[in-house]
Amino acid sequence: MKAMLFDEFGGPEVLRYGDVPDPVPGPGEVLVKLKASALNHVDIDVRDGVSRFDFKMPHILGIEGAGVVAGMGVGVEGLSIGDPVAVSYVRTCDNCEWCNRGQNNLCENRRLFGEHIPGTYAQYMVAPASHCLPIPEGVSFAEAAASLVAFGTAWHGLVARGQLVVGDVVLIHSVGSGVASAALQICKAAGATVIGTASTDEKLERATADGADFTINYNSTNVNEAVMEFTGGKGVDLVFDVVGGEAFTNSMFVMRPYGRLISIGAHAGEVVPFDIIEFFRRHISYISSHTQTRDELSHVLDLIARGTLSPRIHSTFPLSEAADAHRLMSSRLAYGKIILEIPE
């Protein structure tokens, strides 16, 4: 099969469109003929060699993918050749304490496609049948692939972990990012009021078009002062933080009593000072969240089919031009997902 590979760490130029043997499904596994793959920033980190994941070279990138069932190992039930499926990107053992509890995002033996094991920048991949989620009618392969990380992560953080309810006032940092813009849509669907921050007015305009009630350019405006002014001095119920660093530290001071901060990322600063006095006097909760369960992914796909949620796709490249897609992703000019179309 054709795949986009790399043999050594480096810039986009290390990506090589080449041939590798077709993967073969083992017992309980499905061969998926991929139609669409979606880029994530971590793809760049893996290619650059800064992610520190352990994998074999040549490596195939790609966390998110969608396609059709093209083959099955023994013991697979409930799927047929040709079924459209999205592949859950957290490969789990389905046999540990957490998998048995249905909290497969916490699997003790999990590995991520494209990070630890070959991913979706390829014509075919093999995945356990349990990981192949039927794509509902009306959802394209590109939309399905584009939804897994952003909507899955945002859903688990806001709904399962953050207990988002109607009427919540939510502050979303860096609302232009994939996960944060998905969080914005989920908050609006849930009847929350959303304050979004971003680095450019253009990103803020997009957020407003997606339903943000109030937006703040953090390069030109003091975020905390603007939040307190907008909320009449009350502060917010929920903070959705994909950033870490100062955004995380400063959020302490704009939460109401019983405020919840959901932390799902920290690329702007992983180790920060923390005001313990403010934290305990006002009954604030800091909540961590990572990936999502497969049930949650199926739920998100259903909401996309119903039109409640809508993945934003910025542009599409053929798989053979993945290097150009990487350059676009590194430029941070894309608002929405970058898709790779997989050839027949």
Ligand SMILES: [Zn+2]
């Ligand atoms: Zn497990």
